[in-house]
Amino acid sequence: xxxxxxALQELLFQLADDDFILAYxxxxxxxxxxxxxxxxxxxxxSQDTMGHAVMFYEMLEELGAGTADDLAQLRKPQDFRNxxxxxxxxxxxxxxxxxxYDWAYAVARTYLYELFxxxxxxxxxxxxxxPLVQISRKMMTELRYHLMHWQxxxxxxxxxxxxxxxxxxxxxxxxxxxxxxxxxxxxxxDAIVAAGLIADASTLKARWLEKAxxxxxxxxxxxxxxxPAPSHDGRAGEHTEQLADVLNTLxxxxxxxxxxxx
Amino acid sequence: MIAQTHDEKLAAFLEKIDxxxxxxxxxxxxxxxxxxxxxxxxMHGMSEIMxxxxxxxxxxxxxxxxxxxxxxxxxQDEMGHGQLLLRVAEDLMAPLGxxxxxxxxxxxxxxxxxxxVFHMEAPTWADAGVIGWLVDGAAIITQTMSLDTSYAPYSxxxxxxCAEEKFHAQHGESIVLALAExxxxxxxxxQDAVTRWWPALLMFFGPPEGGKxxxxxxxxxxxxxxxxxxxELRQVFFDKYVPRIFHLGLTLPDPTIxxxxxxxxxxxxxxxxxxFKQIVSGHGPRSVQRLDLRKLSYQQAQWVRDALLNNTxxxx
Numbered sequence: 001x002x003x004x005x006x007a008l009q010e011l012l013f014q015l016a017d018d019d020f021i022l023a024y025x026x027x028x029x030x031x032x033x034x035x036x037x038x039x040x041x042x043x044x045x046s047q048d049t050m051g052h053a054v055m056f057y058e059m060l061e062e063l064g065a066g067t068a069d070d071l072a073q074l075r076k077p078q079d080f081r082n083x084x085x086x087x088x089x090x091x092x093x094x095x096x097x098x099x100x101y102d103w104a105y106a107v108a109r110t111y112l113y114e115l116f117x118x119x120x121x122x123x124x125x126x127x128x129x130x131p132l133v134q135i136s137r138k139m140m141t142e143l144r145y146h147l148m149h150w151q152x153x154x155x156x157x158x159x160x161x162x163x164x165x166x167x168x169x170x171x172x173x174x175x176x177x178x179x180x181x182x183x184x185x186x187x188x189x190d191a192i193v194a195a196g197l198i199a200d201a202s203t204l205k206a207r208w209l210e211k212a213x214x215x216x217x218x219x220x221x222x223x224x225x226x227x228p229a230p231s232h233d234g235r236a237g238e239h240t241e242q243l244a245d246v247l248n249t250l251x252x253x254x255x256x257x258x259x260x261x262x
Numbered sequence: 263m264i265a266q267t268h269d270e271k272l273a274a275f276l277e278k279i280d281x282x283x284x285x286x287x288x289x290x291x292x293x294x295x296x297x298x299x300x301x302x303x304x305m306h307g308m309s310e311i312m313x314x315x316x317x318x319x320x321x322x323x324x325x326x327x328x329x330x331x332x333x334x335x336x337x338q339d340e341m342g343h344g345q346l347l348l349r350v351a352e353d354l355m356a357p358l359g360x361x362x363x364x365x366x367x368x369x370x371x372x373x374x375x376x377x378x379v380f381h382m383e384a385p386t387w388a389d390a391g392v393i394g395w396l397v398d399g400a401a402i403i404t405q406t407m408s409l410d411t412s413y414a415p416y417s418x419x420x421x422x423x424c425a426e427e428k429f430h431a432q433h434g435e436s437i438v439l440a441l442a443e444x445x446x447x448x449x450x451x452x453q454d455a456v457t458r459w460w461p462a463l464l465m466f467f468g469p470p471e472g473g474k475x476x477x478x479x480x481x482x483x484x485x486x487x488x489x490x491x492x493x494e495l496r497q498v499f500f501d502k503y504v505p506r507i508f509h510l511g512l513t514l515p516d517p518t519i520x521x522x523x524x525x526x527x528x529x530x531x532x533x534x535x536x537x538f539k540q541i542v543s544g545h546g547p548r549s550v551q552r553l554d555l556r557k558l559s560y561q562q563a564q565w566v567r568d569a570l571l572n573n574t575x576x577x578x
Contacts, residue, residue: 031318034563036345043338054327160569253325253387260445262325
């Protein structure tokens, strides 16, 4: 594999794994959202996000990286390229037993991630790799609705009294502990940018900062002044133990017999 | 307009539904008609919501990317049906000063029951397939009967629900077929799930009448809320699914089941109806765990509901 091909695959894994793991976290929420209407809406958005991951895995499959299902379900944690933010649990407990899930964290994480995703897709619109240009346009039409949804939640929680406002602000701070991990293309960053696949990470970060600050300021909220260096560089395959749990759960059935038709 | 007595209103109401007329939420209706509808529709709605939980256990674990997307969409639909039905029930409850919150509290205290099938365990992926294929298949049969119900808002909701349930049954059938045509391990998983679910599927339609139709069923039939008895519906289920189950090379845990040509009906072994009563009163294998899950998520969202309420108050 030459440098350009390697760079392309690395970027595709970042795109696919970010969406796949976050959609998994979303699927854990199913049946547990604050009200039934939200359950339906959140689930619909998690499906979009998982659908996007599938499209990226299928692009990798076409490039000969393996079948989409094997890529999603049989790789080891250290082969995953998602940012650590998306693998963080929804709260304590298991989705089937005592899930102490934090809705403020769900709103803050999904909103701030999806704002980043918007910026990243916008940058991919001028990628040197044509399939990424086409796919980005399609994804952005869906993402626009997600952003409106999370904007509304942000407004409601920010304007919902002291407790709710405090919870949301605390969740934003918690998300920002991991936010820096999104703005990394990992060890192959130079090759990714040199191949013209996407604008460099600092450009993306500047655009995200502007968008996220505006969105929060409208609701009297703010980002922290500085973001710590990430505890794990997910783009380099460094992950928390939670990712191993996630992968064990999501591939539990498939691993019984990956060669079988399911 | 001349003031009508209660008896005159009742006579006009009955004449209307006997002629195939439909009742809307704001129309006059007898109190017991309203009560029966609230009971039926809130139970149906809550069953959809509680029914999301056993399948939800398999949503994060679905074996392929396509199955993951499909089952997420399916469980989302079930929640959507729950929402649709609770809204119909909410309109009926409004004149009594009751709300969705009351329905949830009734669920938590056990006053409001949900279908027996959703109290059961779903320990393998094959259970997710069997729920989609046979439980949704059974639900389609009972709901199809009610499509022409005299209460128009329920009828409209059911038309939409039935259309989606047909996709669900196909989704379940597709999972089941893949397992049936699969490896030894997959076939065994499927057979175990069918064996496990059989008694619950029989119970789903409710106890047989034994020549004596319950007063509840009688009233619902008089009010054209339903048109077939429990046993009639169960027979329709057998007609449709027993041959298919055998066709896949699967067995049923009832060696006596057969179609009696002379009687024109299926002969089968009754499930344990005492156990049925235990299950629906909240003593099934997963009743407590699933109710706890719903209760916990409801309690944890208290601050979110408060926040939303604060927003509304500010807007006013």
